[in-house]
Amino acid sequence: MYYKQTIRELMYLGFNSVAIIAIISFFMGAVVALQTVYNTENPLYPKYLVGLGTRDSMILEFSSSVAALILAGKVGSSIASEIGTMRVTEQIDALEIMGVNSASYLILPKLIATVLFNPFLTLISIIVGIFGGYLASTVFGTMTPEDFIYGIQYAFIPFYITYSLVKTLVFAFIITTVSAFQGYYVSGGSLEVGRASTKAVVFSCLLILLFNVIITQLMLS
Amino acid sequence: MIRVKNLYKSFDGRTVLDNISVEFESGKTNLIIGQSGSGKTVLLKCIVGLHEIDKGEIWYEDVLFNKLNFTDKKEIRKEMGMLFQGSALFDSLTVEQNVRFPLDMFTEKTYEEKTDRVNFCLNRVNILNSNNLFPSELSGGMRKRVAIARAISLNPKYLFCDEPNSGLDPITAILIDALIKELTEEYSMTTIVNTHDMNSVMENGEKILFISDGVKCWEGNKNEILNSDCEKLNDFVFANSLAKKLRSLR
Numbered sequence: 001m002y003y004k005q006t007i008r009e010l011m012y013l014g015f016n017s018v019a020i021i022a023i024i025s026f027f028m029g030a031v032v033a034l035q036t037v038y039n040t041e042n043p044l045y046p047k048y049l050v051g052l053g054t055r056d057s058m059i060l061e062f063s064s065s066v067a068a069l070i071l072a073g074k075v076g077s078s079i080a081s082e083i084g085t086m087r088v089t090e091q092i093d094a095l096e097i098m099g100v101n102s103a104s105y106l107i108l109p110k111l112i113a114t115v116l117f118n119p120f121l122t123l124i125s126i127i128v129g130i131f132g133g134y135l136a137s138t139v140f141g142t143m144t145p146e147d148f149i150y151g152i153q154y155a156f157i158p159f160y161i162t163y164s165l166v167k168t169l170v171f172a173f174i175i176t177t178v179s180a181f182q183g184y185y186v187s188g189g190s191l192e193v194g195r196a197s198t199k200a201v202v203f204s205c206l207l208i209l210l211f212n213v214i215i216t217q218l219m220l221s
Numbered sequence: 222m223i224r225v226k227n228l229y230k231s232f233d234g235r236t237v238l239d240n241i242s243v244e245f246e247s248g249k250t251n252l253i254i255g256q257s258g259s260g261k262t263v264l265l266k267c268i269v270g271l272h273e274i275d276k277g278e279i280w281y282e283d284v285l286f287n288k289l290n291f292t293d294k295k296e297i298r299k300e301m302g303m304l305f306q307g308s309a310l311f312d313s314l315t316v317e318q319n320v321r322f323p324l325d326m327f328t329e330k331t332y333e334e335k336t337d338r339v340n341f342c343l344n345r346v347n348i349l350n351s352n353n354l355f356p357s358e359l360s361g362g363m364r365k366r367v368a369i370a371r372a373i374s375l376n377p378k379y380l381f382c383d384e385p386n387s388g389l390d391p392i393t394a395i396l397i398d399a400l401i402k403e404l405t406e407e408y409s410m411t412t413i414v415n416t417h418d419m420n421s422v423m424e425n426g427e428k429i430l431f432i433s434d435g436v437k438c439w440e441g442n443k444n445e446i447l448n449s450d451c452e453k454l455n456d457f458v459f460a461n462s463l464a465k466k467l468r469s470l471r
Contacts, residue, residue, distance in 0.1 A: 001325050090309040093271055097381075098323050099298035101291075 005109040013075050013110060014117030020074060021067055021121050022128045025058070028066070029129030030136035032057045033148075037137055047143055051151020054133035056160070063125035064164040065212050068171035071118065072204035076179040079110055080200035083183030084193035092184070107180040111173070118172035119165050126164070163219050170215060171208050178204045222247050223268065223379065223411055228277035230260075230267055230435075237263050238435045241277070248409040249427040250402050252416055256457060260435040261415040262306075262383055268413065269301060269381055270294055281379070299327055302372030304382040304401075308364040310356040310371070316343070317352035320371045327375060342370040346400060362393035366400070373404060380405065380412040386421060398424050419458065422446065431457065 036053040083106055086092050095102040130152055137143045179200035186196045223245040230238040237260050245251040253261045266272045268279055270286065279286045281297055289297070310319050320342055324335045343352065346366040356364055365385060372380060382401060386394030398421045405412040416422065422429060426443035431454045439451040446458060458464065 085312075089307055089312075090305040091311055093266075094303065094305060094309040094311075096271060097269055097298060097301055097303045098326065099295040100326055 002105070002109060005105070006112050009109045009113035010117055013078070013113050014121070017071060017074060017117075017121060018124060020070065021125050024070060025063065025067070025125040025129040026132035028062055029054055029058055029132030029134075032062070032129075033133030033137040034140060037143065047147040048151030048154055050137050050143055051130075051133070051148040052154050053151075054137075054148075055130055055152040055156070058126050058129035058133075059160045059164050062129060063122045064167040064171065065208065067122060067125050068118075068168065068175065068208050069205055071121070071171075072175050072179075072208060073201050075114065076175045076200045076204045077197045079176060079179035080183040080197040081193055083107075083180055084186040084196045085190075087184065087186045088189055088193060103184060107176070107184070110180060111176045114172040114176045115169055118168050122164055122168040126161075163215075166219065167212065167215050170211055174207045174211065175204045178207060222280075222282060223413070224278075224280040225264075225268065226278040226280070228264070228267060228279070229275045230263055230272060231275055236435060238267065238274075238432075241432065241435075241437050243430050243437065243440065245411055245413050246428055247411045248406065249412070250405050250425040251411070251413045251428040251430070252422060252426050253413065253430050253432065254416055254422055254457070255432040256417065259432050261417075261432060263435075264432065265381055265383055265413065265415050269303060270298070299375060300378040302375070302377035302380045304365065304368050304372050304380070304385050306384045306387055308356070308361075308368040310364055310368055312356055315353050315355055316348065316359070316367050319356070319367060320374050323371065323375045338374060339370075342374050343367070345373070345404075346370045361388050362390075362397065365389065365397050369397075369400060369404070373408070376408060378410060380410045382412070382414040382416075384415055384417070386416070386418055391420065394418065395420060395424070401425070417457075419464075422458075433457075 033050055033054045036050045040049055083092075086106070092102045092106070095105060134145070134148050134152075137148055138145050182196040182200040182203070183193075186192050225241055225243050225245075228238055228241040229236070241264060253264060255261050263272060267274050270279075274287055277287070284297065286294065286297060311322065314322065317336075317339055320339045321335055324330060324338060328335070330338070339352075343349070346369050348363060348366050348370060351359070351363070351367075356367070359367065369385075380401070385401060386397050389397065401412060401414065402425050404410065414421065414425065423443055423446075426446065429439075429441055429443065429446060430437060431439040431451070433453045439449055439454045441449065446454070449455060449458075459467075
């Protein structure tokens, strides 16, 4: 049952987030590249800085932190409202009566699903974001594709990917546990479920921002 | 048999159940009746262990249930079935998956054996050709019946029903009551039903506990309820004008 539930959550919380992450990443990558193009028109700055800037922005911050904030909104509110609704409609009580450990049955598969799948979302975001930057800077900007590609290869530090994935794992844990907690301890009716959903997003975002600072200090100092 | 001894329960310093003692008999439909807010649901939830009690004892046969740890409680819970007020079917599962759920969790049966059991339970509650429907596609009465099918799928020794006919029309309510009574007799279960529906009381009340403001006021059966001296019970039983007229004619 746990296996089936985990697969279901992988589909629901993971695969269903691919499109939104890809779309946002594409446009963010494009905007970052264009901003860099238009703000580094000084001939002293080499053109490849646009590729480098886009790559590092995506890897270091956008694909892990900003994507996590987006997922806190999408996945976090979904988890809190699903579990909260189950609480107020006595579905969790029904699980307890059957002798099922409801917290474990409901939360563990979601946690496994997000911790397993969110790193892939981060990688997808990095790739799509850089591709968005490439298209925008070469189509609208004044760059050659060679300059951009040289930029994304220049001074590449593989540890940044590790750093980004570590952040993603921590953020996935935060989003799932905070949202599940808010949903699991709801009492009342639909109004409280809505409030729990809002709280889940707000607390998840705050914790993501806080842990972003902590992890950055720990890993990059 | 389930015995409750000197049970106390309070929330935030407000006493909700005050020294309740009662014995629920096997093979009978035991009713807990009382006004809304009298503590019926809290009592039922204390009995099944969904609420921790402040003081007192809850015995399932010779086992002191409220002192058991989670693992031991789980063993007794496998023998329980519960019908909730809102049915509490799992929204994301179909009718068949809902009834199959306890079988998947707690039995080693093959897929075919489980399917047979699911179909048997659904047939028993007269739900036909609805295996692939979701709870949102069912009427209130059907949802209750599917919830009963799920509750009996593991052949429970104890069946708990929290206001099984709330929100149903009188005819469907009577059908649900009759079904609960039939199943109780068929499987010799100890059934406890929370209700404030007098039709249920007069049809099924083999053993009745009346509570008011969290205090046990009266205990008896459907034959004794109309001749009680308990003023609060009489106010409850003869609440509507028709009942009052009938009482004055007696």
